[in-house]
Amino acid sequence: MESYNFILFLAVILLSTKLLGNISKKIHLPAVVGALIAGVILGPSVLNFISLEGDAGTFLEYTAEIGVILLMFNAGLGTEMEELKENMLASAVTALIGVLVPLIGGFLSYALYFKTDFSNYNELLKAFFVGVVLTATSVSITVETLREMGKLKGRVGTTILGAAVIDDILGVIILTVITSFKDPSVNAYSVGIKIILYFVFLVLIAFAISKCIPYLEKHDHHRRSAIYSLVFAFTLSYISETFFGVADITGAYFAGLMLCRSKVEPYVERRIEIPSYMFFSPVFFAAVGLKVQLGGMNTSTWIFSILLLIVAFLTKVIGCALGARCCGFQNKEALQIGIGMISRGEVALIVAQKGHQVGLLDHTLFAPIILVVIVTTILTPVLLKISMQD
Secondary structure (H helix, E strand, C coil), X not given: CCCCHHHHHHHHHHHHHHHHHHHHHHCCCCHHHHHXXXXXXXXXXXXXXXXXXXXXXXXXXXXXXXXXXXXXXXXXXXXXXXXXXXXXXXXXXXXXXXXXXXXXXXXXXXHHXXXXXXXXXXXXXXXXXXXXXXXXXXXXXXXXXXXXXXXXXXXXXXXXXXXXXXXXXXXXXXXXXXXXXXXXXXXXXXXXXXXXXXHHHHHHXXXXXXXXXXXXXXXXXXXXXXXHHHHHHHHHHHHHHHHHCCCHHHXXXXXXXXXXXXXXXXXXXXXXXXXXXXXXXXXXHHHHHHCCCCCCCCHHHHHHHHHHHHHHHHHHHHHHHHHHHHCCCCHHHHHHHHHHCCCCHHHHHHHHHHHHHCCCCCHHHHHHHHHHHHHHHHHHHHHHHHHCCC
């Protein structure tokens, strides 16, 4: 008999994320914190009621992926293009320093803790790869937090979004370079060409979309404009991930950017926000919490986890804040940008999985990385809200 557990799981997820989200707001925290904690409670770390294994788990994973795509598409739609252009240099500098500092910090934390023998080629690569994991930024949690606070379209929010997109591109390049030393099937040169071709492709698509926008605007406030826009977002997400190796959420964000100055933007944003808020986004936030498995960690692993967590926080805050300060941001704004880039989220998990496949990451190191992912994901919105209080 076919299992219908996924229906029950959905009901429990939607109810728990809403209830805990409301509790979070009552204690002056972003609702997303409650949604994340709901996933942790329902998952293997506490109640073990919902698992991401099996058919039901696969369904939840796919639903969560749609949720993050819609979230980033809406973020792109809501972006003030003029502010993005004005802050593009700041975003690039913030992303660059915000990648280099965690890369060095992660490398040193692994090398010093495990007393890496630098003459051992494989061990040296493993130390570098821990740094690669820490370079990742998952901005989806920050986007939702900024949206809740009405700060998404401000100077700080725009810089964070721009830096996160550039961070993703830099992360792909660094990941490819490091894994190419271990996996001969990975060609760093071909990946560099793919990145260049990706931006050429985006320019061509943006030109084509500019010719289609008058048709969309002619049917503004018609459901077809929202459907066509959503089709475009999904298509660009798929092409980005499948053909260029760039994260699908980056494609979704660029899709939103290409439509953000059109007359249909307010209507499309409202329409997309409804299914995102009611269904897909709660599943995404809960799914992040469901990935937490803290059982089976020994004392040494816990100590390294705490060390890695501290390094993950400090290196992103210091690196990104330093980049923002170099571009003229005030101390408080620079700190806000640094905090907004802390969350590692699913991006770090994807990087870690790739490292495991090529033998650069031991299975025992997955628990510390997952701990870093979940703690940075939960605390980022909390710290961001505190830092943005007037």
